[in-house]
Amino acid sequence: ATIERKAYPSPLNYYNFPKSVCTSVNEVICHGIPDQRKLEDGDIVNIDISLYKDGFHADLNKTYFVGEVDEASKKLVKTTRECLQKAIDMVKPGTKYRDLGAAIEKHAKANGFSVVRTYCGHGVGKMFHSAPNVPHYASNRAIGVMKAGHVFTIEPMINAGSYDDQTWRDGWTAVTVDGKRSAQFEHAILVTETGYEVLTCRLPTSPKSHLDGI
Numbered sequence: 001a002t003i004e005r006k007a008y009p010s011p012l013n014y015y016n017f018p019k020s021v022c023t024s025v026n027e028v029i030c031h032g033i034p035d036q037r038k039l040e041d042g043d044i045v046n047i048d049i050s051l052y053k054d055g056f057h058a059d060l061n062k063t064y065f066v067g068e069v070d071e072a073s074k075k076l077v078k079t080t081r082e083c084l085q086k087a088i089d090m091v092k093p094g095t096k097y098r099d100l101g102a103a104i105e106k107h108a109k110a111n112g113f114s115v116v117r118t119y120c121g122h123g124v125g126k127m128f129h130s131a132p133n134v135p136h137y138a139s140n141r142a143i144g145v146m147k148a149g150h151v152f153t154i155e156p157m158i159n160a161g162s163y164d165d166q167t168w169r170d171g172w173t174a175v176t177v178d179g180k181r182s183a184q185f186e187h188a189i190l191v192t193e194t195g196y197e198v199l200t201c202r203l204p205t206s207p208k209s210h211l212d213g214i
Contacts, residue, residue, distance in 0.1 A: 006053065007053035024182070025044070026182075029184070044065060044077060044183060045064050049061065052128075060186050062186075077183045084187065087103055088187065088196065091195065091196035095145065097143070101139075116136070118165050121186075124151055124153055124188055148193045156185070158182065160182070186200075
């Protein structure tokens with residue numbers, strides 16, 4: 001589908017990543033490699049899509065329900081999306097990048113969840129990943145202040161249990177250490193003179209989201 005639209009999937013062969021998209025199911029935090037496992041009723045799955053078109057990369061992801069999902073998973077997914085929005089609402093010239101993490105972690109902890117620390121948001125544009133680093137947890141040491149024209153991602157990964165993670169032997173798949181579920185949402189954001197623009201937002205013509213009611 002990406003090639004048909006005269007674009008290229010950014011993850012494919014990126015540091016030898018073997019697929020064109022990341023699919024992270026249940027306890028997989030991020031960078032899941034699509035395989036032969038069939039999705040099952042009650043799963044949650046994050047789909048992370050990145051592409052390169054006309055000289056620029058775009059990057060976003062969302063977590064979806066598979067069939068009927070338990071209430072705990074619904075709360076996790078809903079809270080994760082809210083964490084992203086709370087950070088987006090802070091974007092404007094003069095905001096320190098490190099301050100986003102405090103807002104994310106405060107909301108996650110208030111709902112009984114933890115924030116992954118190993119992975120962070122990043123600059124995106126002519127390069128797939130670049131400065132600034134955008135941590136999602138409080139009391140981080142990220143440097144930099146937002147200025148009009150900056151483009152970066154915010155992509156909090158929120159866990160039902162411990163924030164600690166481990167990586168499978170494939171060198172990519174990051175999972176929770178306790179086997180509990182993780183959810184993630186991501187957007188690419190442009191800092192404008194007065195605030196922000198979400199470059200990867202849904203269009204008025206986009207299909208209705210199954211998350212609208214949670």
